[in-house]
Structures are given as C-alpha cells and as structure tokens.
Amino acid sequence: MIEKGKKKGLEEEISQIIIDYENIDVLKIMEQIRNKIAQSPSRVQEQEEFKEGTFQSSPPVGEREEGVPGLKRKLKRILLKITRPFSPFIKLLVLPVHEEAMMALQHIHETNKRLDSLNERLYQELKRLSDSLEKVDRNLNDRLNLAFDDLAKTRECVKLLHNLSHNIVVELSKLKIEHENLKLKTRIMEKDFEFLNKKEKILEKHLFR
Amino acid sequence: MKLAFVVQRYGLEISGGAEFHCRLIAEHMRKYHQVEVLTTKAYDYITWRNHYSKNLEVINGVPVRRFPVSRTRNPEKFGLIQNFILNNEHSLEKELEWLEEEGPHSPSLIDYIKKREDDYDYFIFFSYRYYHSYWGINSVPHKSILVPTAEYDPIIHLRLFKDLFRKPRAIMYNSLEERKMINLISRNEYVPGVVVGVGIEIPPHFSGEKFRRKYKLQGDYILYLGRIDENKGCQELFDYFLRFKRQTSSSVKLVLVGSTVLKIPSHPEIHYLGFLKDEDKFSALDEALLLVMPSFYESLSMVTLEAWALKKPVLANGRCEVLKGQCTRSNGGLFYENYDEFREALKLCLADARLRDALGNNGQKYFQENYSWQTIEGKYLEILGQLEKEK
Numbered sequence: 001m002i003e004k005g006k007k008k009g010l011e012e013e014i015s016q017i018i019i020d021y022e023n024i025d026v027l028k029i030m031e032q033i034r035n036k037i038a039q040s041p042s043r044v045q046e047q048e049e050f051k052e053g054t055f056q057s058s059p060p061v062g063e064r065e066e067g068v069p070g071l072k073r074k075l076k077r078i079l080l081k082i083t084r085p086f087s088p089f090i091k092l093l094v095l096p097v098h099e100e101a102m103m104a105l106q107h108i109h110e111t112n113k114r115l116d117s118l119n120e121r122l123y124q125e126l127k128r129l130s131d132s133l134e135k136v137d138r139n140l141n142d143r144l145n146l147a148f149d150d151l152a153k154t155r156e157c158v159k160l161l162h163n164l165s166h167n168i169v170v171e172l173s174k175l176k177i178e179h180e181n182l183k184l185k186t187r188i189m190e191k192d193f194e195f196l197n198k199k200e201k202i203l204e205k206h207l208f209r
Numbered sequence: 210m211k212l213a214f215v216v217q218r219y220g221l222e223i224s225g226g227a228e229f230h231c232r233l234i235a236e237h238m239r240k241y242h243q244v245e246v247l248t249t250k251a252y253d254y255i256t257w258r259n260h261y262s263k264n265l266e267v268i269n270g271v272p273v274r275r276f277p278v279s280r281t282r283n284p285e286k287f288g289l290i291q292n293f294i295l296n297n298e299h300s301l302e303k304e305l306e307w308l309e310e311e312g313p314h315s316p317s318l319i320d321y322i323k324k325r326e327d328d329y330d331y332f333i334f335f336s337y338r339y340y341h342s343y344w345g346i347n348s349v350p351h352k353s354i355l356v357p358t359a360e361y362d363p364i365i366h367l368r369l370f371k372d373l374f375r376k377p378r379a380i381m382y383n384s385l386e387e388r389k390m391i392n393l394i395s396r397n398e399y400v401p402g403v404v405v406g407v408g409i410e411i412p413p414h415f416s417g418e419k420f421r422r423k424y425k426l427q428g429d430y431i432l433y434l435g436r437i438d439e440n441k442g443c444q445e446l447f448d449y450f451l452r453f454k455r456q457t458s459s460s461v462k463l464v465l466v467g468s469t470v471l472k473i474p475s476h477p478e479i480h481y482l483g484f485l486k487d488e489d490k491f492s493a494l495d496e497a498l499l500l501v502m503p504s505f506y507e508s509l510s511m512v513t514l515e516a517w518a519l520k521k522p523v524l525a526n527g528r529c530e531v532l533k534g535q536c537t538r539s540n541g542g543l544f545y546e547n548y549d550e551f552r553e554a555l556k557l558c559l560a561d562a563r564l565r566d567a568l569g570n571n572g573q574k575y576f577q578e579n580y581s582w583q584t585i586e587g588k589y590l591e592i593l594g595q596l597e598k599e600k
Contacts, residue, residue, distance in 0.1 A: 017557060024540045024567045030527075030550075033557065035548040139298050 038110040211243040211328065214333040215345050217313050219248040219273055220261070220497075224468075224484070226511060227358040230407045231335040234356075235271050237408070237586055242593075244340065245329075247321065249313045249341070256281045257313035276318035286310060295363050304369045312340050319344045326352065331593065334377070337370060338362075345375050353377040354592070356405075359387050360506035361530060371395045371555050379592050381405045383509035385538075386530045399415065403592055406584040409515050412487045420492035424482055429559070430462040430482040431524070432497035434512040435504070437469035437481075442503030447474050449551045454478060456552065461559055463501075464495055494519050497557055499542075499565060507531045514580050517541050517572030522565050524554055541572025 017032045083090065216231040221582055223229065235244050246268075252260035257278045266273050287310045293299065294307050305483065317342055326349050334342040337357040346353045355377040368442060372381070376394035380402040382388040392398050421427070437443045443465075450463045465473065465481045473481045485493065494500065500516035502525040507513075510532060513523050523542030525532035527550070536542040543558060545551040557563055578584070 019561070019564055019567075021563055021567045024564075024571055026536055026543060026568075029543060029557075029564075033543075033553045037553055114449060185279045189454070 210330045213329045215247045217339045227336040249315045250275045258334040267311045274317045275322045280314040282312045323348045350376040354379045358508045360508045383529045388535045405588045408585045415488045417496035430453030430464045435467045446503040516577040520569035520573045522568035524563045
C-alpha cells in the first residue's frame with residue numbers, strides 16, 4: 001500500500017513535467033525542474049508570507065471610494081443591492097480568472113525574487129571584478145612606470161650614442177684628410193730622394209772621372 | 210611515421226584520466242604508425258617517487274621508455290608555492306619554480322627528446338600542466354602535438370601556459386568547452402586544433418547478476434565511478450544524497466567505485482566497493498539506474514562516456530561547463546547546480562523509467578557518433594596528414 005502510495009505520488013510529480021520522449025530536450029526538462037522548484041512548498045510558504053505582508057498593507061477597498069461623488073455612490077449601492085442575489089454565481093464565474101491572476105502574481109513574485117538574488121550576485125561579481133581590475137590596473141601602472149623609466153634611460157643612451165657616432169665620423173674625416181696629406185708628403189719626399197740620388201750619381205761620375 | 214607519446218606516468222595499473230587516455234590512443238595508433246611511449250618511472254602522482262625499475266618494456270605491444278624522476282615532489286612546499294602564485298602578483302621565475310615542484314622532474318626525459326628528436330616524426334604530449342609537456346614542447350615545438358586535458362583550474366591562467374598553448378603544431382582538445390577556454394586564455398586560434406576526446410574499451414564479458422551476487426547488492430542504486438575526492442565533488446555528493454534520503458522516501462542506494470582519498474560517510478544506503486577490475490566496473494554500471502557525476506573539474510569525463518556507451522543516463526554537476534555541455538549536446542543526462550535541482554532531477558530520473566531509457570539511448574547515439582574508435586583514430590590521422598602536408 002505504502003509502495004502504491006509512493007508510486008502515485010511520484011507519478012503526480014512526473015506529470016508536472018512535460019517530456020517529449022521521442023525528442024528529449026534536456027534544457028527544457030531542466031527549465032521545468034527549475035520552475036517546479038520555484039513553486040515548491042517552501043517557496044509557496046515564503047509567497048504566502050509575502051501575500052500577507054503586501055495585501056494587508058494595501059489600503060482597503062472602501063477607503064479608496066472616499067473620493068467618489070454622491071450620485072455615483074448611490075448608483076453603485078443600488079447596483080450592488082440588485083446583484084446581491086447573484087453574487088455567489090458571479091463569484092463562481094470570476095473564480096478561475098481570480099485563480100489565474102493569483103498564479104500569475106505568484107510567478108511574478110518568484111521571478112522578482114530570482115531577479116533580486118541574481119542582482120545581488122551580479123553586484124557581488126561586479127564588485128569582485130572591479131577589485132580585481134583595480135589591482136590589475138595598479139600593477140599595470142607600476143609596470144608601465146618602470147617601463148617608461150627604462151624607456152627614458154634608453155632614449156638618453158641613444159642620444160649619447162648618436163653624439164658619439166657623430167664625433168667619431170668627424171674624427172675619422174679629419175684622420176682621412178691627414179692621411180691624404182701624409183701620402184702626398186711621402187710622394188714628394190720620394191721624388192726628392194730620387195732627384196738627390198740622381199744628383200749623387202752625377203756628382204760621383206764627375207768626381208771619379 | 211614514428212610517433213612518441215610523452216606522458217607523466219604510464220602503466221596498466223594507472224587509472225588516471227590523462228594517462229589512461231594516452232595509453233588508449235597509443236595502443237590504437239599502433240595500427241597505423243610506429244609508436245613509442247616516453248614516460249617517467251613514477252607511479253604515485255603526489256610525490257612522483259620512482260617506482261618502475263625497467264628502462265624499457267613493452268605494454269600491450271607498445272614499447273615504453275622510462276626515465277627516472279630526479280627530484281620527488283614535496284607536497285607541502287608545492288602547496289605553498291601554488292598558493293602564493295595563485296594569490297599574489299609574481300614573476301615568471303616563480304611560475305617556473307612552481308613547475309619544477311609540480312614535476313615529475315625528469316630532465317633525462319627532456320634530454321632524450323632533444324637528442325633523439327630526429328628519430329621521431331611527432332611527439333604527442335599529454336597533460337599541459339606538467340614538467341614534461343612544458344619543457345618537451347619548448348624543446349621540439351615544430352614536432353609537438355599537445356593533448357592538453359585541461360579543466361577549468363585557476364592554474365591554467367599562469368603566464369607560462371599562455372605561451373605554451375601557442376607553440377605546438379597542433380592541439381587535440383577533449384571538448385568544445387576546453388577548446389573555448391584555451392582559445393580565450395591564450396588567443397591561440399591560429400594553432401590547428403580539433404576536438405577529439407577518446408574512445409573507450411568495453412570488456413567483452415560482464416554480468417550484472419554475478420556482480421550483484423559478488424557484492425551482495427540488492428535493490429536500485431545510482432553509481433559514482435572514479436577517484437573519491439573532494440575535488441571530484443564527492444563531499445557535496447554525500448551531503449546531497451544524505452539530504453535526499455532524509456527528505457524523500459526513496460529506497461535508492463549510492464554505490465561508489467574507485468580509490469578514495471576521502472572519508473566516506475557510514476550510512477546503510479552508501480556502499481563503497483573500492484577499486485574494481487574493468488569487468489566488475491562495467492557490470493556495476495550496467496546494473497545502475499544512472500551514473501552520477503558530481504565533479505567540478507573535468508576536461509572530458511571518460512566514465513560519462515562509458516555510461517553512455519552502456520545506454521545509462523547521467524546526472525552531472527552543471528557547474529562543470531564540460532559536463533553540462535556534454536549533457537546538453539547529447540541530451541543524454543540531466544544536470545544540477547544546487548541541492549534543489551539535484552533532488553528534483555534525481556527524483557524525476559528514479560521515477561520515470563521511460564525518461565531514463567530515452568536519455569540512455571540519446572547518450573549512446575552521441576557516444577557512437579563522436580567517440581567511436583573509428584572517429585577518434587580518423588581525427589588523429591587527419592591532423593597528422595595535415596601536418597605532413599605543411600612540412
């Protein structure tokens with residue numbers, strides 16, 4: 001009997017979830033499971049607390065009619081008197097709509113709660129992200145500052161090296177000119193030597209003749 | 210073509226995911242190319258202490274060269290360094306120090322790769338996070354293929370891995386989620402990559418009845434297969450299952466199979482069977498109503514594939530992107546992200562045999578389409594062919 005009862009209970013639960021067995025869609029099933037969880041008794045209890053809190057704090061219907069002009073008020077009273085015998089029937093007609101409205105309200109409340117919790121999570125994640133970003137930003141700035149210092153030093157070095165190479169070029173040009181002059185002088189001296197040699201030979205000839 | 214499979218540990222008795230994955234791929238690629246395995250002498254993944262004595266041996270027809278681990282891991286020191294680098298601004302040197310400590314520290318393996326590079330056409334490295342992959346790929350990037358087996362672990366954000374993922378000639382991913390994560394971290398879209406995964410070996414004979422008799426198991430049960438570890442989500446599974454038992458009148462049992470590093474709660478409905486041989490493991494799976502996979506970090510989950518191969522539905526941890534993705538793509542399992550979802554999904558699966566069958570059938574179809582050995586071998590051969598053309 002107990003087993004039968006359990007089975008029946010489980011079957012009722014399954015029937016709450018619509019499954020297309022020929023074309024299983026896990027995501028759809030999970031969505032239905034989540035909806036079911038949102039409407040589970042513990043949640044419904046919370047919803048009831050919510051209902052008590054919200055509906056009781058809202059103003060009673062009579063109070064809202066205070067501003068209605070006298071004629072309208074009289075007409076309304078007459079209409080209410082006429083329809084009073086039919087009121088159970090009217091209530092019966094309105095019941096499904098009322099239930100549907102209540103269900104919708106429950107759904108909205110659940111959705112709001114989920115949104116609240118998601119907002120809370122989002123806020124926490126954003127905070128965590130912003131902390132991390134701040135940390136990364138700080139570290140990046142430190143690193144960038146170091147890199148800029150290095151860059152400035154390198155620039156100075158490049159400037160000095162540029163001056164140095166310019167001076168080396170000037171010095172090399174001077175040395176080249178000096179070299180050319182010395183080559184010229186050597187050539188003149190060689191010619192002088194040749195002339196002196198010739199002169200020496202002629203003088204020797206004259207002396208030993 | 211001569212292929213070298215480089216992995217941190219290798220052996221028939223090693224059940225680690227990446228190591229087993231490597232062994233299966235090496236044994237299957239043997240049909241097409243000359244294959245050799247380069248590994249260490251370690252067996253224990255906590256300390257990497259040298260365990261195997263032979264330098265060369267043949268396992269299931271595959272020659273295995275073993276190199277000694279020159280420095281064992283000090284778990285406390287490793288923990289401190291890891292904690293530091295995960296929580297503080299640090300230098301690349303510190304990351305390399307972490308890698309040295311992560312191990313398995315085997316410079317002789319790396320020297321061998323450098324010296325004998327010309328003897329091999331490609332080196333296929335398994336598990337991105339270890340010493341052998343980092344230094345191996347850096348030694349022969351032009352001949353490297355990486356099988357990262359990466360899960361969403363904070364360590365993946367280290368700078369040294371960002372560069373590592375850009376270096377190999379090709380990357381063989383385990384899942385779309387793994388590929389997306391690595392692409393996002395290292396912007397390595399230009400490195401040829403393909404989502405492959407791995408096939409599984411189903412033993413020819415296994416019997417659920419014998420299994421039930423052997424382990425005196427009666428009634429319906431859900432099964433967890435794998436290392437029983439907090440990182441695998443087992444602590445959460447115990448909590449959820451015990452809450453489920455308290456809140457519902459279900460008579461379902463939880464059966465645990467695998468080595469354990471966690472204290473298992475003493476409860477009449479929780480049965481721990483220890484590490485089982487393949488035949489018993491598949492028998493256990495065949496008799497289970499479903500496989501529960503509570504892990505937070507997975508790059509593929511071979512046991513999920515094993516369950517699908519046997520038409521078993523899966524109830525997976527939806528906070529693991531890979532498991533959630535696999536369940537969604539296959540429509541072969543439900544997933545949960547909190548206790549309420551666990552309770553409702555499990556209740557639904559237990560109550561609805563038709564749903565279990567439908568999920569199991571979808572899982573098997575997905576497995577056959579994507580993880581049959583023909584498909585896996587084909588993808589490896591295709592990428593090797595592509596690399597040869599680019600030579």
